[in-house]
Amino acid sequence: MIDLFSGQLLIAALVLAAIYGLVALGLNLIYGTMRLLNVAHGEILMLGGYLAYWTFTLTGVGPVWSMFLALALAGAFGAAVYRTLCRRVLRSSRLIEQIEANSLLLLFGVSIILQNAVALSFTATARAYPYLDDIVRIGTFQVTADRLVVLGIGLALSLAAILFFRLSATGLQIRALIQQPDAALLVGVDVERMRLIAFSLGFAIAGVAGCLISMLEQVSPFMGFPFTIAAFVVIILGGLGNLAGGLAGALVLAAIEVYGVALTTASMRSILIYGVFIAVLVWRPQGLFGGRSLVR
Amino acid sequence: MMKKFLTAIAAALAGSIAANAAEPVKIGFSESKTGLFAQAATSQYQAYNLWREQVNAAGGLDVAGTKRKVEFVSYDDQSNPGKAVQIYEKLITDDKVDLLLAPWGTSLHLAIVGVLERYKFPMVGNTAASVQLRKLKAANIWFPTSLFPDRQSDVLAALLKDRGVGSAALVTNQLPYTQENKSFVVPALKKAGIELVVNEDYPPNVKDLTALLTKVKNAKPDAVLAYTYPADAVLYMNGAREVGLDQKVQVVLLGPQYDFFGKIFGAARNGILTMGHWTPARKDWPSAKTFADAFKARWKTDPDFVDAPLAYVSVEILQQAVAKAGLDKDKLRETIAGTTFATINGPARFEGVMNVALPTMISQIQGGTQHIVWPPEERTAEAIAKPAWK
Numbered sequence: 001m002i003d004l005f006s007g008q009l010l011i012a013a014l015v016l017a018a019i020y021g022l023v024a025l026g027l028n029l030i031y032g033t034m035r036l037l038n039v040a041h042g043e044i045l046m047l048g049g050y051l052a053y054w055t056f057t058l059t060g061v062g063p064v065w066s067m068f069l070a071l072a073l074a075g076a077f078g079a080a081v082y083r084t085l086c087r088r089v090l091r092s093s094r095l096i097e098q099i100e101a102n103s104l105l106l107l108f109g110v111s112i113i114l115q116n117a118v119a120l121s122f123t124a125t126a127r128a129y130p131y132l133d134d135i136v137r138i139g140t141f142q143v144t145a146d147r148l149v150v151l152g153i154g155l156a157l158s159l160a161a162i163l164f165f166r167l168s169a170t171g172l173q174i175r176a177l178i179q180q181p182d183a184a185l186l187v188g189v190d191v192e193r194m195r196l197i198a199f200s201l202g203f204a205i206a207g208v209a210g211c212l213i214s215m216l217e218q219v220s221p222f223m224g225f226p227f228t229i230a231a232f233v234v235i236i237l238g239g240l241g242n243l244a245g246g247l248a249g250a251l252v253l254a255a256i257e258v259y260g261v262a263l264t265t266a267s268m269r270s271i272l273i274y275g276v277f278i279a280v281l282v283w284r285p286q287g288l289f290g291g292r293s294l295v296r
Numbered sequence: 297m298m299k300k301f302l303t304a305i306a307a308a309l310a311g312s313i314a315a316n317a318a319e320p321v322k323i324g325f326s327e328s329k330t331g332l333f334a335q336a337a338t339s340q341y342q343a344y345n346l347w348r349e350q351v352n353a354a355g356g357l358d359v360a361g362t363k364r365k366v367e368f369v370s371y372d373d374q375s376n377p378g379k380a381v382q383i384y385e386k387l388i389t390d391d392k393v394d395l396l397l398a399p400w401g402t403s404l405h406l407a408i409v410g411v412l413e414r415y416k417f418p419m420v421g422n423t424a425a426s427v428q429l430r431k432l433k434a435a436n437i438w439f440p441t442s443l444f445p446d447r448q449s450d451v452l453a454a455l456l457k458d459r460g461v462g463s464a465a466l467v468t469n470q471l472p473y474t475q476e477n478k479s480f481v482v483p484a485l486k487k488a489g490i491e492l493v494v495n496e497d498y499p500p501n502v503k504d505l506t507a508l509l510t511k512v513k514n515a516k517p518d519a520v521l522a523y524t525y526p527a528d529a530v531l532y533m534n535g536a537r538e539v540g541l542d543q544k545v546q547v548v549l550l551g552p553q554y555d556f557f558g559k560i561f562g563a564a565r566n567g568i569l570t571m572g573h574w575t576p577a578r579k580d581w582p583s584a585k586t587f588a589d590a591f592k593a594r595w596k597t598d599p600d601f602v603d604a605p606l607a608y609v610s611v612e613i614l615q616q617a618v619a620k621a622g623l624d625k626d627k628l629r630e631t632i633a634g635t636t637f638a639t640i641n642g643p644a645r646f647e648g649v650m651n652v653a654l655p656t657m658i659s660q661i662q663g664g665t666q667h668i669v670w671p672p673e674e675r676t677a678e679a680i681a682k683p684a685w686k
Contacts, residue, residue: 002507002510002511003510006510009510012507016503016504116330119330119334124337124338125335125338125339125556126526126554126556127556128559128560129559130561130562133560135537135685141538143538144534144537147538216530217527217530217531218527218530218560221334221335222335226501226503257504258504258507261507261508262510262511265496266496266497266505267470267497267499269498269502270499
């Protein structure tokens with residue numbers, strides 16, 4: 001029988017949760033503030049992965065540093081996508097009626113363009129690089145250093161995000177926009193500006209997540225989509241638009257993935273994940289951690 | 297006036313003769329540029345293009361004595377067998393290509409067999425390996441590979457037996473090629489008297505294997521067989537190191553053959569056993585090393601040890617057949633079916649659709665490259681015990 005209380009499983013679950021949490025955070029932010037379903041989220045992550053790969057391969061600078069570059073570039077790219085594409089959709093009275101479906105189509109297009117542009121520029125060959133892959137021994141178990149770094153940065157960024165949305169004026173305005181968009185407008189929140197910030201923050205976080213993931217797995221133009229799917233599962237578990245709930249959702253998904261396999265068999269993984277996912281959709285559509293105020 | 301007229305006619309004639317001599321040979325194929333196979337299919341495309349550039353640099357393809365430049369006509373099949381069928385139909389009837397190269401992977405090869413048979417258009421396949429192929433009664437397709445799950449399983453079981461393995465754990469990705477291998481390796485291990493102590497499948501989109509590998513560790517097998525695809529091969533390697541799987545015999549099915557694998561794991565992958573029947577280290581295949589070097593110079597990455605050489609072997613066979621038979625389909629079919637070809641993977645000779653000159657082999661990563669370690673008469677190095685993870 002497998003020891004469920006082993007540190008080995010715990011650390012595996014936490015690392016996975018950190019990745020899922022980070023990926024879902026950006027997606028949730030964009031959905032929460034604008035109801036835009038960003039299916040190109042995984043592709044931004046993929047671009048972050050390539051940035052880390054090329055920076056490391058060409059200059060030897062590791063992802064721990066290039067993630068700041070990814071943050072800035074992905075953020076700028078987010079602002080550009082928002083200004084050129086999404087703002088039009090949000091402003092058009094015809095398109096806003098079914099904003100979720102319309103944004104899905106629009107961003108699906110963006111996702112395909114990005115995948116293929118990268119495949120054409122760099123070929124579809126998988127690429128990878130070695131970085132901080134020494135084994136670290138902690139008590140009775142061991143873990144590779146890169147996974148610890150991912151866990152550390154993931155936790156730090158999540159904490160920073162929580163503080164930002166609880167304490168800073170901008171963060172509070174964005175949360176107001178998520179919870180009560182009409183009231184936020186009435187009390188003078190600069191909706192346009194907050195949307196732009198939220199959108200580019202969402203992209204920036206995805207870029208950073210991509211940098212971190214590139215330490216653990218190979219990058220390829222098609223690596224993003226499974227993460228987009230995982231992120232959707234996470235934010236539905238945690239509650240659409242509920243940022244802290246999303247982090248908890250990531251923990252739940254990672255726990256199902258690691259402890260579910262430990263208790264049953266590995267072939268049950270998808271059945272368990274989507275079983276819980278469907279159960280939540282049916283019995284708690286507001287998410288495991290969503291308050292009633294978020295049900296629309 | 298008359299003189300001018302004659303000069304013009306002469307010039308036109310000369311022009312048309314020159315144009316005829318220089319008319320390129322059109323070679324068509326479908327490419328999985330996007331979709332599920334895109335990542336895996338890249339090296340096939342790179343091998344094709346390397347060959348085209350080499351042939352053109354040498355003055356062109358020898359078509360029964362006349363040198364003609366090679367020109368590719370290709371379309372993206374989106375990794376979709378249905379699309380591939382349409383593309384090959386179009387290549388034959390609309391683009392009117394002179395020759396065909398293979399698409400990527402077993403499913404696409406199987407899909408286009410019907411088109412090839414209908415138009416009686418011979419094509420040498422490459423990146424397909426399934427026992428289903430052997431049952432094909434087709435006259436226009438051939439498979440140079442020997443990576444067939446049934447024979448591979450027998451050869452692997454023999455190697456494990458030789459390494460003193462009494463028990464094994466098997467973890468298998470739920471995708472077709474690994475599942476087919478599993479279905480043959482389970483009975484092969486049993487026949488060899490090797491006890492299977494763990495036998496679990498995992499889904500392709502898995503993101504962590506810690507729990508599964510902990511079960512493997514607890515079962516204390518002599519050997520671990522990880523039937524992976526490239527993406528989860530990385531998860532296996534990281535997980536096995538962390539969990540501390542110290543087995544001296546570890547097999548990773550798909551992944552170690554690729555350039556990226558070496559980039560991540562470096563020396564940590566030494567001692568990993570894997571599938572493959574090609575290595576630049578074989579002294580009796582001198583062109584193998586030449587190919588590896590040319591590939592690296594052209595694409596700045598090492599060729600993988602499966603798809604790139606197979607793709608290249610298929611164009612080598614076609615090249616030699618065309619030199620002998622020209623472009624006539626019937627003559628070409630006869631020549632491919634009845635000739636022994638010299639390739640970077642040794643001699644190739646077909647009986648039915650299969651290459652009977654190439655035995656099934658097992659390889660191992662040693663000193664950063666892939667060596668053939670089994671069967672003994674084919675090996676370029678003795679199998680080693682997998683060193684401890686660093």
